[in-house]
Every structure is written in C-alpha cells, then in structure tokens.
Amino acid sequence: QVQLVESGGGLVQAGGSLRLSCAASGRIFSSYTMGWFRQVPGKEREFVAAIRESGVNIYYVDIVKGRFTISRDNAKNTVYLQMNSLKPEDTAVYYCAATRSWKLGSSESYDYWGQGTQVTVSS
Secondary structure, three states: OEEEEEEOOEEEEOOOOEEEEEEEEEOOHHHOEEEEEEEOOOOOOEEEEEEOOOOOOEEEOHHHOOOEEEEEEOOOOEEEEEEOOOOHHHOEEEEEEEEOOOOOOOHHHOOEEOOOEEEEEEO
C-alpha cells in the first residue's frame, strides 16, 4: 500500500503561484511514477503532469507547459507541483497519484490516490 497526502492548495489571484506537495508513505516511493491530476465538478479527472521514478522523464499536458513544474524528492518521499501564472481555468481539486504503468495520461493506470487539495484561482 502507498498512502498519499496532498497539501498546499488554496485561493490565489490570477497570475499568482502555488506549490502543491504530496507526501507518500508505505511501500517504496522511489519505485513509482508519480502523477498529478485535477478535476472540476461534472468533468472527468484530467491529467496534469507525471514524473518517472528517477525524476529524469517528465510529462505535462499542453495547457500547463511552461507554467507548471513537477519534481520529486525521493529522500523525502515527496512529489511537488509548482504552479505559476495561474489562471481561473486552473481552478480544480488537484490529486496526486502513484503508478507502475507506462500509461501516464489515464487515471485508470494509477493504483493509489491522495484525497485531493482544492486550488481556486480568482480573476
């Protein structure tokens, strides 16, 4: 089992920044690819970013490229999502998740999920 706990969400004005953290406990964190997803009411959970076990291979959805940065610290069992130049359309509940699959863009590929943290961007 892997337990994931997100933190760092909140209310921010458009153009501002937030840094989300996801602390993992349980099985070996460094053996999992970590991803961030987001969801708004009435919509499917959307892939945002993922980072492979070593931290070398990183993937983003096009709409956040250049604004969001995913990183991980395997010594601290933590993955981060630095979000800059936030827009109102980034408002969502953000989830971190863990997988050993090669399929990173689908929520169905992820085995473990956090409880989510709310990010609200005001215009």
